[in-house]
Amino acid sequence: MDTKYNPSGYEQKLLEKWLSNNTFHSEPDKKKDPFTIVIPPPNVTGVLHMGHALNNTYQDILIRYRRMSGLNACWVPGTDHAGIATQNVVEKKLAKEGKSRYDVGREAFIEDVWEWKKHHGDYIIDQLKKIGCACDWERERFTMDEGLSKAVFTAFQHYYEKGLLYRGHRIINWCPRCQTALSDIETEHQELPGKLYHVKYPIKDSDEFITVATTRPETMLGDVAVAFHPDDERYHHLKGKKIILPIVNKEIEVVYDEYVDREFGTGAVKITPAHDPNDFEVGKRHDLEPVLAMNEDGTMNENAGELEGLDRFVARKKVIEILKEQGLLVKVEENPHNVGHCYRCDTIVEPYLSKQWFVNMKPLAEKAIEVVEQGRIKFTPERWKKVFLEWLYNIRDWCVSRQIWWGHRIPVYYCQDCDEIMVSANSPEKCTKCGSTNIKQDEDVLDTWFSSALWPFSTLGWPEKTKDLEYYYPTSQLVTAPEILFFWVARMIMSGMEFMGDIPFSEVFLTGTVRDETGRKMSKSLGNVIDPLKIIKEYGADALRFTLMVITAQGQDVFLSDEKFQIGRNFYNKLWNASRFVISNLEEYNTEFNKDNLDILDSFILTRLEKTKETISAAYKDFRFDVLSKSIYEFIWDDFCDWYIEGIKPYIYGKKEDDGNKMKVACYVLDNALRMLHPVMPFITEEIHNHLTKVEKSLIDEKYPIKDDQLIDEENLTEFKKIQGIVKEIRNLKAQSNIKKSETIKVILLNDSFKDEESLHYVQYFAGAELELVDTLPEGGKYSKAVAENVEILVDLTENVDLEEEKERLKGEIDKLVKEIERSTKMLNNKGFVANAPEKVVEKEKEKFEMYKESKSKLEETYKNLFPGEEL
RNA sequence: GGGCGGGUAGCUCAGUUGGGAGAGCAUCGGCCUUACAAGCCGAGGGUCACAGGUUCGAGCCCUGUUCCGCCUACCA
Numbered sequence: 001m002d003t004k005y006n007p008s009g010y011e012q013k014l015l016e017k018w019l020s021n022n023t024f025h026s027e028p029d030k031k032k033d034p035f036t037i038v039i040p041p042p043n044v045t046g047v048l049h050m051g052h053a054l055n056n057t058y059q060d061i062l063i064r065y066r067r068m069s070g071l072n073a074c075w076v077p078g079t080d081h082a083g084i085a086t087q088n089v090v091e092k093k094l095a096k097e098g099k100s101r102y103d104v105g106r107e108a109f110i111e112d113v114w115e116w117k118k119h120h121g122d123y124i125i126d127q128l129k130k131i132g133c134a135c136d137w138e139r140e141r142f143t144m145d146e147g148l149s150k151a152v153f154t155a156f157q158h159y160y161e162k163g164l165l166y167r168g169h170r171i172i173n174w175c176p177r178c179q180t181a182l183s184d185i186e187t188e189h190q191e192l193p194g195k196l197y198h199v200k201y202p203i204k205d206s207d208e209f210i211t212v213a214t215t216r217p218e219t220m221l222g223d224v225a226v227a228f229h230p231d232d233e234r235y236h237h238l239k240g241k242k243i244i245l246p247i248v249n250k251e252i253e254v255v256y257d258e259y260v261d262r263e264f265g266t267g268a269v270k271i272t273p274a275h276d277p278n279d280f281e282v283g284k285r286h287d288l289e290p291v292l293a294m295n296e297d298g299t300m301n302e303n304a305g306e307l308e309g310l311d312r313f314v315a316r317k318k319v320i321e322i323l324k325e326q327g328l329l330v331k332v333e334e335n336p337h338n339v340g341h342c343y344r345c346d347t348i349v350e351p352y353l354s355k356q357w358f359v360n361m362k363p364l365a366e367k368a369i370e371v372v373e374q375g376r377i378k379f380t381p382e383r384w385k386k387v388f389l390e391w392l393y394n395i396r397d398w399c400v401s402r403q404i405w406w407g408h409r410i411p412v413y414y415c416q417d418c419d420e421i422m423v424s425a426n427s428p429e430k431c432t433k434c435g436s437t438n439i440k441q442d443e444d445v446l447d448t449w450f451s452s453a454l455w456p457f458s459t460l461g462w463p464e465k466t467k468d469l470e471y472y473y474p475t476s477q478l479v480t481a482p483e484i485l486f487f488w489v490a491r492m493i494m495s496g497m498e499f500m501g502d503i504p505f506s507e508v509f510l511t512g513t514v515r516d517e518t519g520r521k522m523s524k525s526l527g528n529v530i531d532p533l534k535i536i537k538e539y540g541a542d543a544l545r546f547t548l549m550v551i552t553a554q555g556q557d558v559f560l561s562d563e564k565f566q567i568g569r570n571f572y573n574k575l576w577n578a579s580r581f582v583i584s585n586l587e588e589y590n591t592e593f594n595k596d597n598l599d600i601l602d603s604f605i606l607t608r609l610e611k612t613k614e615t616i617s618a619a620y621k622d623f624r625f626d627v628l629s630k631s632i633y634e635f636i637w638d639d640f641c642d643w644y645i646e647g648i649k650p651y652i653y654g655k656k657e658d659d660g661n662k663m664k665v666a667c668y669v670l671d672n673a674l675r676m677l678h679p680v681m682p683f684i685t686e687e688i689h690n691h692l693t694k695v696e697k698s699l700i701d702e703k704y705p706i707k708d709d710q711l712i713d714e715e716n717l718t719e720f721k722k723i724q725g726i727v728k729e730i731r732n733l734k735a736q737s738n739i740k741k742s743e744t745i746k747v748i749l750l751n752d753s754f755k756d757e758e759s760l761h762y763v764q765y766f767a768g769a770e771l772e773l774v775d776t777l778p779e780g781g782k783y784s785k786a787v788a789e790n791v792e793i794l795v796d797l798t799e800n801v802d803l804e805e806e807k808e809r810l811k812g813e814i815d816k817l818v819k820e821i822e823r824s825t826k827m828l829n830n831k832g833f834v835a836n837a838p839e840k841v842v843e844k845e846k847e848k849f850e851m852y853k854e855s856k857s858k859l860e861e862t863y864k865n866l867f868p869g870e871e872l
Numbered sequence: 873g874g875g876c877g878g879g880u881a882g883c884u885c886a887g888u889u890g891g892g893a894g895a896g897c898a899u900c901g902g903c904c905u906u907a908c909a910a911g912c913c914g915a916g917g918g919u920c921a922c923a924g925g926u927u928c929g930a931g932c933c934c935u936g937u938u939c940c941g942c943c944u945a946c947c948a
Contacts, residue, residue, distance in 0.1 A: 003907090171946095189945080196948080213948055261947065269948050278946050338945080351946085383876065387943075390875075394945095482943085513942080551885070551896085556877080557941080559884065567896065570910045581907035618888095626886075630895080645907075653906085728914090735902065735914040742905060768905095823892075832928025833891090841891050841929095848892075 007540025028471035153425035174352035176298030222293035407445030543568030593664035
């Protein structure tokens with residue numbers, strides 16, 4: 001084995017092996033239970049970021065663990081066509097050539113996107129491979145694949161025929177830059193400093209004015225009425241009157257509607273049905289014809305009179321100017337408010353009246369609510385369940401049409417001759433009603449999330465009834481970011497119930513968000529991203545994975561910085577070197593140690609190993625990746641390296657009699673540890689395992705270690721912990737007395753301090769001490785004393801010891817004990833404690849009390865001996 | 873406006889049915905001990921945000937306050 005482990009070389013080699021052997025492939029197999037995960041498909045435009053790295057490491061660990069545990073694990077990978085985002089990328093590319101998509105035309109543009117996808121789109125898939133993802137690459141899917149497109153059209157037709165899909169005029173969120181409708185959750189609200197403008201509208205045939213307030217004055221050009229509360233007597237006299245809309249000097253209506261809050265402002269609300277969802281509802285109730293004042297690109301239209309052609313924000317200023325000139329602007333107040341922004345390009349979205357396709361979500365949501373309330377789908381951390389349900393209880397219809405070109409074109413066909421509307425997954429050639437071939441397909445495409453909603457079954461072949469679908473569906477667990485809980489998770493559950501009649505997965509694990517060290521979300525525009533590929537290059541994929549796992553508490557946000565990845569690097573370095581030591585001292589790969597020939601050290605390491613297995617399997621159940629990573633880390637570093645390997649050295653170097661059993665134990669432990677760690681650090685564990693067994697195999701095909709209760713020996717573990725405690729104390733005494741670790745120190749112990757010779761040997765060895773056993777401890781003389789684990793430790797102080805320091809040390813120790821005794825006394829004198837606390841706790845406290853008292857008197861004795869006559 | 877998460881060592885964070893406050897990094901001291909200086913041995917360091925309450929006992933449970941972050945929402 002190389003003396004240094006250089007990740008990039010090994011990782012590349014192993015990766016090529018895995019890929020060329022198709023190691024991660026899964027086929028339906030009735031003899032085994034499936035364990036399925038579908039990947040949250042990253043955008044084709046995406047490059048791997050830390051969020052992906054975190055998310056996919058979780059999934060990879062789950063997949064590898066289940067596969068090693070004997071399940072038929074299948075991880076379905078793929079990418080999402082990400083309509084708006086991808087179109088934006090290609091449009092930007094065109095813009096550099098001075099062209100727009102309209103210049104090249106729809107067909108040529110889509111070809112361009114496919115071309116782009118072919119060359120840049122699979123970039124992220126390669127990156128996933130680099131972090132070691134055990135995806136079944138043969139099953140890679142793309143949401144625009146033929147099969148998945150068919151799923152989309154089939155689903156659309158199904159919803160339409162069931163009456164759950166309709167086309168209607170509604171206020172939607174319009175992005176003037178992307179020039180498309182967005183769904184409610186695709187608009188992100190940010191608070192911006194805004195103003196509330198109070199404007200006077202003249203009342204026709206009267207000297208009176210009515211004052212209304214607005215945050216978006218430019219939309220007043222689309223006003224059709226002013227509304228008052230029906231019970232508001234201040235405005236009853238206006239019934240039947242008309243109001244003059246300034247600037248365009250149009251007559252508008254007076255209406256009375258309970259929507260108006262009498263307490264707010266003047267109690268008068270201008271009604272702009274084409275630019276505000278509430279106003280739209282009011283307009284409908286009062287038969288008011290909406291007036292659209294804006295074009296799709298955010299400029300004012302012909303209804304804006306002299307403002308026609310101005311951009312909406314320029315128009316806002318202009319409106320205010322005009323109103324001021326005409327003396328109609330009453331006042332302007334500061335009014336910070338939340339404004340919707342396009343989640344793809346951050347442009348301020350416009351509530352805008354438009355004809356779009358909607359899915360009626362209520363009936364779909366009901367089933368999703370049911371399965372989650374019943375606990376058939378479990379969320380981890382559990383708090384997301386509430387968030388999830390809350391959203392579903394208040395669900396609104398989903399606007400699914402988008403005015404872009406890249407995506408699944410809506411499978412609706414309009415006959416140009418007879419107005420027939422046909423909805424069909426198979427593009428019809430002629431009108432089903434009049435037979436005309438003059439039919440035109442809807443221009444719009446579907447929301448990208450419409451296709452991802454079908455992902456858990458469309459990737460497995462739906463709408464065909466495939467073997468895969470039958471075997472792998474429902475999938476097992478889903479790992480994703482909470483940001484897409486509504487976008488994706490909720491919709492998958494709804495469509496799973498609708499099309500498959502069953503839940504798409506039974507457990508959902510929501511990850512935390514990756515942030516920089518100051519707590520900000522990592523984003524390109526902030527420039528605070530840590531590129532996982534850079535980390536892989538510097539530290540290796542294993543270090544990246546391990547570090548992410550060990551520092552991220554379950555579902556909590558994680559704060560990252562470059563240096564943190566040293567945790568992982570240091571760990572693999574330790575593992576590599578320890579393994580190198582074991583392997584180089586091993587004659588052959590043999591884990592069949594003699595169970596009847598174990599000493600206290602063997603028993604200690606085996607007990608700790610088996611207990612670690614227990615911790616790990618519990619951690620898997622609870623998605624505690626931090627716990628499982630940390631417990632393997634501690635086992636390998638603290639128990640195996642610092643105690644077991646150190647402890648067997650005298651046997652290896654021939655300083656102690658050895659029958660070879662210790663190396664077999666070491667082999668067994670290392671073999672187990674590598675398997676246990678493999679899901680977290682797949683590369684190095686496999687590399688080492690191959691060296692250990694001298695056989696080239698994929699570790700993922702090996703069995704995950706199962707706990708062997710026979711190897712657990714609590715009594716020996718306790719005894720060894722006692723050894724460790726004493727060793728630590730002696731080392732401490734040596735360090736404080738400036739005695740080198742390599743120098744031995746004379747230590748006197750009572751005969752019955754330990755169970756047997758073995759224990760004494762290890763104390764002597766680990767502590768670097770020469771033990772003298774006596775029946776009674778010497779009184780007087782220059783000895784320092786410490787008490788650990790209820791054992792008195794006497795150290796010869798004849799040489800080289802600063803008595804002043806020793807005095808301080810003893811004083812400090814005694815002081816600590818005094819405080820402990822005080823605390824303990826108080827507790828034990830408390831009748832309530834003795835009466836109410838569990839007997840075990842009280843007993844323990846009494847024992848401790850006795851121990852403290854004993855220790856204290858022992859130390860005091862020593863103090864008096866060393867410093868006769870001096871006050872404590 | 874509503875909801876959620878968090879405030880524990882200098883930093884980043886653990887702390888699972890309430891029973892003597894932990895890890896990693898950083899700091900300090902000592903070590904080239906034949907796997908590893910990316911290491912080994914040892915040490916110091918905390919009014920568990922604040923104020924109440926429940927309890928024999930609270931970092932943990934309840935109430936309130938405060939600060940940070942996130943999600944969500946049509947008050948013109």
